[in-house]
Amino acid sequence: MMYxxxxxxxxxxxxxxxxxxxxxxxxxxxxxxxxxxEEPLSDEHFFIVPEDCTECAGLSSVKCVAVCPMDAIKKEN
Ligand code: SF4
Ligand code: SF4
Known part of the structure; x- marks a missing residue:
């Protein structure tokens, strides 16, 4: 799951x-x-809706991770 x-x-x-x-x-x-x-997952920062995220399966890169300047997007197993 990405967060x-x-x-x-x-x-x-x-x-x-x-x-x-x-x-x-x-x-x-x-x-x-x-x-x-439903309630937002964060009121402080952008957030990923787990039910909608495909983890960029089939794409050449994980798009959100590739552009984040703060290395703020992580994968939780
Ligand atoms: S860019 Fe890819 S990994 Fe990031 S939230 Fe969207 S589907 Fe998930
Ligand atoms: S790219 Fe990174 S810093 Fe920018 S909104 Fe997304 S998670 Fe936050």
């Missing part, structure tokens, strides 16, 4: 690069379909 840690400076670069729009800005409710939402 963003506290080193994030909210530049937004990862969200732009994510091919499945799995990265949301701080405080943004998570849309779960049928007009419903």
């Amino acid at each position: 963003i840690d506290e080193n994030c400076i909210n530049c937004g670069a990862c969200a732009v690069e994510c091919p499945v729009e799995a990265i949301l800005p701080p405080g943004e409710p998570i849309a779960t379909g049928n007009g419903k939402t």
